[in-house]
Amino acid sequence: MTVLSLVIFLPLAAALALYLLRLGDRASVWTWIVASAADLAIVVALWARYDGPGIGYETNARWIPSVRAGYHLGVDGLSLPLLALTTLLFLCCAVYSLRQARRARTFAALFLFLETVSLGLFAALDLLLFFVFFDLSIVAMYFVIAGWGHGDRLRSALRFFLYTFFGSLVLLLGFIGLYLGSSPKTFDMVELTRNPPLADSPGLAGLVLLAIVVGLAVKTPTVPFHTWLPPAHTDAPAAGSAILAGVLLKMGTYGFVRIAMPMLPEAWRTYAWVIVIVGVVSVVYGALVALAQRDLKRLIAYTSVNHMGYIVLAVGAAGLAGDEAARRLAVTGAVTQMVSHGLLTGALFLLCGVLYERTASYDMDEYGGVARVAPVFAGLLAVASFGSLGLPGLSGFIAEFQIFTGVIGAGTTGAAIAGGIAVLGVLITAALFLRLLQRVLLGTPGTLTARVTDVGAAERAAIVPLLALALVIGVAPRFLLDLVEPVSSAVIALVGR
Amino acid sequence: MNPMMRENPADLLPELLTLFGAVLGLLTGMFVPRRRQWIAALVCAAGVLAGLVAAAFAVSGPRVMTFDAFMLDPVTHVTRLTVLGSTLLVLALGFAPMRGHRRETEFHVLTVFTALGTIALGAASDLLVLVAAYLLASIPAYALAGFGKDGKGAESALKYYLMGALLGLFMLTGVTLLYGLGRGTSYETLALGLPSGPAVTVGVILLVAGLLFKAGAVPAHFWVPDVTEGAPPVVATLVTTVPKIGAFAALFRLGAEVMPHSWALTIALIAAATMTLGNLAAFGQDNVRRLLAYSTISQAGYLLVPVAVAGRTDLAEPALLYYVAAYALTNLGAFAVVVAVGRDRIGDYRGLARRSPLLALSLVICLLGLIGTPPTAVFVGKVLMLGAAVEGHYTWLAVVAAVNTVASVFYYLRWIVPAYGRAEHEPPTVSRPAALVAYTATALTLVLGIGSGIALSLN
Incomplete structure (x- = not known):
């Protein structure tokens, strides 16, 4: 039993304990909090003691030797921040769910299961193991939306399941392509990264890349595979939305950096411009559609498409020819954006939940003047919104600044144009977040404003740490960047092969 | 690739133990009163369990062909283990609903016979044995489908039987054709002697028809929904699980050993x-x-x-x-x-x-x-x-x-x-x-x- 296995399976053990000890609803949520806090503490300790670069805390056990798939775990500068983000977000959602009244034990068990799955995915160094966690995340989230959502939850959950499950099967075909193309045949990520498969058959490599990119793009999601996201987010419970946006979407972008780029470098370089275009379209389209929303939660869901677009743009630009330092910067920005988006959008969705719990409505036109009745809520929403639109001093700025500098600085005309268009996305996002703040917080009170009360202690305890960390990353990002930068150089070197 | 040949009854120990259990169960059922028919059920289950244990021990054995028609290789081993394991679960599933039924013993015995036929189906490497196995796996299942003696059960049993009989006939025709063209019925002979041509294709299609029926695959699938709905639920479990195992093993064996084209x-x-x-x-x-x-x-x-x-x-x-x-x-x-x-x-x-x-x-x-x-x-x-x-x-x-x-x-x-x-x-x-x-x-x-x-x- 290694420390990483402990981190991964601790939540699952806690989930089983909920049933074995027949804990009540309240005790269940407290167990969830304690388990997540313990997990967070272990991950922070792992971070502190990690002496990179390279893979730390590695475990490699035989699992299915006949196809050379192993129980291979390990962390590096790419997975550590995401592990930390995952444990933190789950802890915050646990605290937030102290108010959860309906079937809290099952709710806690599902989230603990989901935590195990998410942590396992970010620590997996074997494609099959990665896929197992990738697939299970869909199942767990399906039950969260179908069981505790609102509105047309069954339909949204089904759509979520069908879309992402389709993506995962296409991804599986891609993984099988990688496996069959490697020699000796293996599912081991480290070996596949060392000897990229299909190096001498570019046509096949292109097809395998297509499968992997489509599979990951559904999960990320990028235009045109994003249509499952708005309904799923709108109808999911607040904690579910926060995890979906904060952790599950990262599985897609993480896959780009961990699997697609280093394992199919040549194909990635060949088709990098396609990725760039998809990224730019996602950025602009996501922002424009978000601008048109009346529904607060849908709006935030669409900004996720926009924010994920920056990441896709950055990893695409990393495969273009051009200045190496700039492309490194783009990758660093992409990883920072994964963390930043997790923190800020997680906080935004929890804040949405605060409103919904009091008024059962996301319609922004029915609010107005909320700042007067709920000043703390207003302050938190303002910080999260400003962070999300990329205000300097918060994590979003650090991420997006690096992405734009990297993409535009790469030196090719195409990249510069793409970067230029993407900057437009920031403008639109700024406009829509300012409009959001205006419509909800300021102005004359709407029909529902009277029913809004300020955030409670549990809600505050859940949301403040996320924003505080976004602020820390915004002001003093070195601790994160020091961890990520070696990975970016490694990825750029691997793509350049 | 040529496996060892021998004729040692011990190689068929799992099948013999299972058969022994079924026959003993049948005899027990004839002589004990109705309220103690469960003894017969237990005897049948014990036979299957003994067969399962014997099959597990046989797994490590060498690749052997026994009695010129029965292949002992991984395909057979897995077929045996899966069939016997599933049958044991089906018997356990049927134990309570069949308690006190007028034909309690018959249910358990017929189930075990279906399983035996299925194993033979998966292990056969001779077309004649394949046909015999097909019949052994099918006939008890027909009877089981109508076990409830109600309208729906009778309909499903009839449908099952007619379809099975028709496709079984196709299968026999196919075997006859292939025998004539390949001058033998054992897979080894056929693999060497089968010419390629339209007649062979027709023969193969006819042969496969019967196996597709057992597997419940298109276009021989029409019986599946009716039997599953009409027969007692335990029987539905049996016919959608057990015979398929043998059918796929047989299809795979044909594909791997006989027909490459x-x-x-x-x-x-x-x-x-x-x-x-x-x-x-x-x-x-x-x-x-x-x-x-x-x-x-x-x-x-x-x-x-x-x-x-x-x-x-x-x-x-x-x-x-x-x-x-x-x-x-x-x-x-x-x-x-x-x-x-x-x-x-x-x-x-x-x-x-x-x-x-x-x-x-x-x-x-x-x-x-x-x-x-x-x-x-x-x-x-x-x-x-x-x-x-x-x-x-x-x-x-x-x-x-x-x-x-x-x-x-x-x-x-x-x-x-x-x-x-x-x-x-x-x-x-x-x-x-x-x-x-x-x-x-x-x-x-x-x-x-x-x-x-x-x-x-x-x-």
Whole structure:
């Protein structure tokens, strides 16, 4: 039993304990909090003691030797921040769910299961193991939306399941392509990264890349595979939305950096411009559609498409020819954006939940003047919104600044144009977040404003740490960047092969 | 590649033990009073258990051909283990509902005979033995289909019988043709002596027709939904699980050892049609047994994929064997839930989670398992199956299988969702013994999935 296995399976053990000890609803949520806090503490300790670069805390056990798939775990500068983000977000959602009244034990068990799955995915160094966690995340989230959502939850959950499950099967075909193309045949990520498969058959490599990119793009999601996201987010419970946006979407972008780029470098370089275009379209389209929303939660869901677009743009630009330092910067920005988006959008969705719990409505036109009745809520929403639109001093700025500098600085005309268009996305996002703040917080009170009360202690305890960390990353990002930068150089070197 | 030949009855020990148990059970049943017929059931089960143990010990043995017709190789070993294991679960499932039934002993004995025929089907490497095995596996099953002696049961039994008789006749015709063309009935002779030509193709198609009937694949699938709905639930469990195992083993053996030519494309087309048709037909079903019936048809389609690429890739054999075992367990688990709940409408499952959380969880795991969600056993089977398809240069078939899998999510979820919904009426009461079988099967699918490395390294 290694420390990483402990981190991964601790939540699952806690989930089983909920049933074995027949804990009540309240005790269940407290167990969830304690388990997540313990997990967070272990991950922070792992971070502190990690002496990179390279893979730390590695475990490699035989699992299915006949196809050379192993129980291979390990962390590096790419997975550590995401592990930390995952444990933190789950802890915050646990605290937030102290108010959860309906079937809290099952709710806690599902989230603990989901935590195990998410942590396992970010620590997996074997494609099959990665896929197992990738697939299970869909199942767990399906039950969260179908069981505790609102509105047309069954339909949204089904759509979520069908879309992402389709993506995962296409991804599986891609993984099988990688496996069959490697020699000796293996599912081991480290070996596949060392000897990229299909190096001498570019046509096949292109097809395998297509499968992997489509599979990951559904999960990320990028235009045109994003249509499952708005309904799923709108109808999911607040904690579910926060995890979906904060952790599950990262599985897609993480896959780009961990699997697609280093394992199919040549194909990635060949088709990098396609990725760039998809990224730019996602950025602009996501922002424009978000601008048109009346529904607060849908709006935030669409900004996720926009924010994920920056990441896709950055990893695409990393495969273009051009200045190496700039492309490194783009990758660093992409990883920072994964963390930043997790923190800020997680906080935004929890804040949405605060409103919904009091008024059962996301319609922004029915609010107005909320700042007067709920000043703390207003302050938190303002910080999260400003962070999300990329205000300097918060994590979003650090991420997006690096992405734009990297993409535009790469030196090719195409990249510069793409970067230029993407900057437009920031403008639109700024406009829509300012409009959001205006419509909800300021102005004359709407029909529902009277029913809004300020955030409670549990809600505050859940949301403040996320924003505080976004602020820390915004002001003093070195601790994160020091961890990520070696990975970016490694990825750029691997793509350049 | 030439296996050792010998004629040692000890090689057939698992079959002999099972047969002995069944005959002894039949005799016991004749002489004990009705309220003690359970003794006969236990004797049958003991025979199967003894056979299972013997089969497990035989796994490590060498590749041997016994009596010129019975192959002992990994395909046979897995067929034996899966068939006997599934049969044991079916017997356990049927024990309580059949208690005190007028023909209690007959149920158990006929079930064991079906299993014996199925093993012979999977192990045969001679066309004549194959035909005999086909009959041995079919006839007890016909009788079982009409076991309830009610209208629906009689209809389903008749349909089952007529279809089986017709396709059995096709099969015999095919065997005759191939015998004439290849001058022998043993697979070895046929592999060397079979010319290629339209007559051979016709013969092969006729031969395969019978096996497709047993497998419940398109176009011989019409009996599956009717029998599954009309026969008693335990029998439905048996006929959708056990005979398929042998049929796929036999198809695979034919594909790998005898026919290298147009085989792959034909079977690939049948596979694509089977999975697609099964899935499409399952969409509208409101009766869970019919839904499961169509699901078994679509699963038959996936199982035909490794059959199609038999002999073209090393992955085909583990893919088939693993998938078939995983399918048998998972399907059994799902049917066991149906038996435990005892109701057939999807709406009747409303509130199951509240009534029996563990049974609802078993249902979820089995249905998600049938979809192929990790870490259940079917997931590993599906990965191997897709890998075999891609490596055998049938990537399009892998894509069709993947698309079908996504489509199947829809109807499996239609069943899962009400189980977690609020009950309008009193939620159904649950039969404990059947629920225990469901738990066992479900746990085994998880064990087989997570411990797949161990299972795969055995063959």
